[in-house]
Amino acid sequence: MKVLKVKNLNFGYNGSQILHNVSLEVERGELVAILGPNGAGKSTLMKCLAGVFKCKRVEVFGKPINEYSREELAKIIGYVPQAIVPGFMRVFDTVLLGRRPYMGLRPSKKDIEAVKATLKMLKIDHLAMKPLNRLSGGELQKVNIARALAQEPEILLMDEPTNNLDLRSQVEVMKIAREFADSGKTAVIIMHDVNLALRFADRFVFMKGGKIIKDGGRDVLTPELFEEVYGVRSVIAEVQGAPVVILDLES
Numbered sequence: 001m002k003v004l005k006v007k008n009l010n011f012g013y014n015g016s017q018i019l020h021n022v023s024l025e026v027e028r029g030e031l032v033a034i035l036g037p038n039g040a041g042k043s044t045l046m047k048c049l050a051g052v053f054k055c056k057r058v059e060v061f062g063k064p065i066n067e068y069s070r071e072e073l074a075k076i077i078g079y080v081p082q083a084i085v086p087g088f089m090r091v092f093d094t095v096l097l098g099r100r101p102y103m104g105l106r107p108s109k110k111d112i113e114a115v116k117a118t119l120k121m122l123k124i125d126h127l128a129m130k131p132l133n134r135l136s137g138g139e140l141q142k143v144n145i146a147r148a149l150a151q152e153p154e155i156l157l158m159d160e161p162t163n164n165l166d167l168r169s170q171v172e173v174m175k176i177a178r179e180f181a182d183s184g185k186t187a188v189i190i191m192h193d194v195n196l197a198l199r200f201a202d203r204f205v206f207m208k209g210g211k212i213i214k215d216g217g218r219d220v221l222t223p224e225l226f227e228e229v230y231g232v233r234s235v236i237a238e239v240q241g242a243p244v245v246i247l248d249l250e251s
């Protein structure tokens with residue numbers, strides 16, 4: 001059974017169509033990177049996958065996403081949206097929100113331990129008592145990732161999670177996503193950094209104009225594809241046995 005399945009999805013806002021006949025299947029254990037230019041429809045697709053929009057053409061573990069209750073879905077999907085407005089809530093309590101699908105009236109010892117472990121994994125345990133509106137952009141990003149991980153989901157959906165992060169933190173977040181997928185779960189990540197995606201993802205889904213125009217492994221990444229998707233010339237070199245995309249500014 002596919003973890004995620006989208007079949008011929010058309011979706012839009014206020015009568016203007018954004019996603020055109022999008023089909024996608026994701027397996028257990030995959031780390032899928034969704035790439036493409038601004039406005040291509042990546043976030044819109046992810047919101048459909050996350051159940052933010054109830055699209056019956058999206059199936060999660062073989063069942064249409066609109067047939068899940070909010071609580072059921074929260075145990076299966078951890079979603080890290082692109083922009084979150086920080087309020088006064090403290091970091092610890094925000095991450096504890098991720099445990100809500102499991103909690104009774106009060107958090108159990110297991111919930112508290114799960115929050116502590118997640119904060120530690122993202123190296124933000126020292127920020128536990130800080131309110132969100134006093135965090136840096138990168139710290140806030142890590143809190144949002146921690147909240148989604150504390151949900152212990154089967155599927156992790158992250159919309160540009162490495163935005164705002166320094167180089168080391170980018171690698172840490174990608175390693176967490178890689179380990180998540182390697183543990184038999186599934187991660188789908190929207191990214192702009194093609195080279196970072198190349199180092200960590202198994203599969204690359206390129207979108208443009210609301211359509212998926214390429215979907216496959218490393219072999220789909222060619223200079224022709226970058227010309228088509230982004231309108232830029234590039235060269236693909238090899239460093240440490242891995243492909244690296246370099247912009248060709250000479251021609």
Ligand SMILES: Nc1ncnc2c1ncn2[C@@H]1O[C@H](COP(=O)(O)OP(=O)(O)OP(=O)(O)O)[C@@H](O)[C@H]1O
Pocket residue numbers: 013014018036037038039040041042043044045
């Ligand atoms: N809530 C909304 N209401 C109306 N139009 C929207 C809404 N959200 C997105 N759009 C439009 O849908 C199109 C796709 O947007 P989307 O955010 O999915 O693109 P994206 O590929 O994630 O872009 P980016 O890389 O810039 O984040 C854009 O033209 C955008 O203006």
